[in-house]
Amino acid sequence: MNYLSERRLGPMAERQLRVGVIGAGMAGIMAVIKLREAGITDVTCYEKADSVGGTWRENTYPGIACDVPSHVYSYSFAPNPDFSRMFSPGSEIRSYFEDVADTYGVRPYLRLGDEVVRAEYENGCWTIETASGHRAEVDVLIAATGVLHHPQYPSIEGIDDFDGAIFHSARWDHDVELEGRRVGVIGTGSTAIQITSALVDRVDRLDLFQRTPQWVMPMANTPFSDDQKATFRDEPEKLRELRDFLETAFAESFADAVVDAESERLDEIEATCRANLEEHVADPELRRLLEPDYRAACKRLVVSEDFYDAIQRPNAELVTSPITRIEPGGIRTDDGQLHELDVVVLATGFRVDRFMRPTEILGRGGESLEDAWADGPVAYLSISIPEFPNLFMLNGPNGPVGNFSLIQVAELQMAYIMQLIDRLRSGESTEIYATESAMREYEDRRIEAAQSTVWVTGCNSWYLDEHGVPAAWPWPFGHFREVMETPELEAYNLR
Numbered sequence: 001m002n003y004l005s006e007r008r009l010g011p012m013a014e015r016q017l018r019v020g021v022i023g024a025g026m027a028g029i030m031a032v033i034k035l036r037e038a039g040i041t042d043v044t045c046y047e048k049a050d051s052v053g054g055t056w057r058e059n060t061y062p063g064i065a066c067d068v069p070s071h072v073y074s075y076s077f078a079p080n081p082d083f084s085r086m087f088s089p090g091s092e093i094r095s096y097f098e099d100v101a102d103t104y105g106v107r108p109y110l111r112l113g114d115e116v117v118r119a120e121y122e123n124g125c126w127t128i129e130t131a132s133g134h135r136a137e138v139d140v141l142i143a144a145t146g147v148l149h150h151p152q153y154p155s156i157e158g159i160d161d162f163d164g165a166i167f168h169s170a171r172w173d174h175d176v177e178l179e180g181r182r183v184g185v186i187g188t189g190s191t192a193i194q195i196t197s198a199l200v201d202r203v204d205r206l207d208l209f210q211r212t213p214q215w216v217m218p219m220a221n222t223p224f225s226d227d228q229k230a231t232f233r234d235e236p237e238k239l240r241e242l243r244d245f246l247e248t249a250f251a252e253s254f255a256d257a258v259v260d261a262e263s264e265r266l267d268e269i270e271a272t273c274r275a276n277l278e279e280h281v282a283d284p285e286l287r288r289l290l291e292p293d294y295r296a297a298c299k300r301l302v303v304s305e306d307f308y309d310a311i312q313r314p315n316a317e318l319v320t321s322p323i324t325r326i327e328p329g330g331i332r333t334d335d336g337q338l339h340e341l342d343v344v345v346l347a348t349g350f351r352v353d354r355f356m357r358p359t360e361i362l363g364r365g366g367e368s369l370e371d372a373w374a375d376g377p378v379a380y381l382s383i384s385i386p387e388f389p390n391l392f393m394l395n396g397p398n399g400p401v402g403n404f405s406l407i408q409v410a411e412l413q414m415a416y417i418m419q420l421i422d423r424l425r426s427g428e429s430t431e432i433y434a435t436e437s438a439m440r441e442y443e444d445r446r447i448e449a450a451q452s453t454v455w456v457t458g459c460n461s462w463y464l465d466e467h468g469v470p471a472a473w474p475w476p477f478g479h480f481r482e483v484m485e486t487p488e489l490e491a492y493n494l495r
């Protein structure tokens with residue numbers, strides 16, 4: 001046990017907890033590290049895939065990168081001086097998580113290739129069942145199952161009749177030849193924009209099927225020189241300074257702006273995007289087609305330094321006539337045209353309301369999560385669900401999914417969860433779960449505050465739930481940090 005956890009727990013600490021973590025992506029790896037640091041040794045991290053990395057393992061499409069600067073999109077405790085660029089490619093981010101899993105001794109705690117299919121709370125503990133039939137009992141369950149995880153397949157007539165290759169962007173088929181082929185990309189989210197830029201010069205023709213235009217924030221993706229990387233390695237405080245600077249800049253320029261639709265900063269973001277469109281798209285008709293009729297950052301802001309160049313290449317076409325159906329030879333649009341294609345990429349996003357599901361989760365008295373979330377996923381502070389004791393979520397429902405680095409979010413949430421876990425270890429409590437009233441009161445405040453955000457200013461996006469309420473944290477980053485500092489125990493049932 002390290003000094004910190006000893007200090008937190010005091011000399012009375014005695015209960016040895018068994019902890020199960022579901023998911024070995026960014027959040028799950030960090031959870032294992034933090035549990036181990038606190039001296040909890042009976043930890044198993046269940047991962048359905050054969051390797052770690054979560055979204056960075058699953059998304060391997062051409063051009064994949066993160067639009068949060070790499071030195072912010074990395075753990076605070078594991079800075080990486082070797083990131084190649086300001087926004088590093090997905091493969092590098094995946095390697096980073098693999099390296100952290102090695103360096104921090106996470107591997108022995110992993111159970112790979114075994115999906116948790118059921119978890120039931122009874123007699124003070126969770127019984128976990130996996131797809132292979134393995135069963136285990138744990139005292140605490142941490143769900144680190146990700147947000148953008150389950151592909152959203154569009155329901156387009158004829159989708160199964162296509163003669164060529166067709167796949168979702170998160171299920172990229174690397175056996176499919178792209179060079180010299182006619183490729184159609186459906187969607188204009190961050191994913192489709194990155195794919196377009198990466199593919200246009202490799203393929204014979206690229207048709208981008210746009211249902212809704214996107215604002216595009218230009219952002220130079222500067223490489224770090226060998227000298228800079230050496231400095232980051234030799235003088236870690238320089239790397240820390242860069243991280244601090246980027247964190248503050250990101251919070252002030254973006255995170256705090258999106259939650260205040262009246263902010264000047266939001267107007268500046270839009271002015272920058274508008275100037276980007278005007279400066280980089282020469283043809284007025286193409287410009288008109290690419291210009292959104294909603295406010296910048298209402299949908300997740302797309303970041304790209306080369307998308308407008310890509311879509312103006314002679315072999316690229318922006319298709320704005322709606323898709324009628326998919327036929328064996330290509331995509332038919334409402335204007336009657338058949339866009340003949342060899343490959344179709346469905347960059348159509350994710351089902352963001354799933355979280356740990358389809359895992360069957362049964363809380364106190366056999367209540368199922370499916371029933372508890374019949375009206376949509378909710379949790380107190382995104383972390384705890386009434387009637388589901390000793391179950392804590394990282395990046396759970398209605399959290400800061402579109403505001404800050406999800407790694408920062410998960411780290412702050414984990415520090416908060418560790419304080420609840422400490423109560424279980426010290427024997428002060430055996431069961432902890434949010435009260436229904438705390439969750440409702442929190443939800444009421446959150447929904448009201450969401451009305452001041454840019455996400456409700458007149459666009460459709462994956463941030464909005466089925467009632468049109470942003471499923472997101474509607475306050476500035478500083479407030480999130482404050483709230484995560486110390487749990488308010490009166491919000492919990494503590495037994």
Ligand code: NAP
Nearest residue numbers: 065066067154187188189190191192211212300347348349
């Ligand atoms: P997305 O933002 O949800 O975009 C999905 C796109 O598919 C939208 O343009 C949508 O059109 C379109 N679409 C969906 N169904 C359709 C249909 N039936 N017919 C035609 N078009 C259809 O998904 P994403 O691009 O995968 O991005 C999801 C999130 O992942 C991003 O918002 C971001 O948070 C994250 N991400 C980040 C990066 C990065 O860091 N750079 C990269 C990729 C993803 P409508 O707009 O009309 O609905």
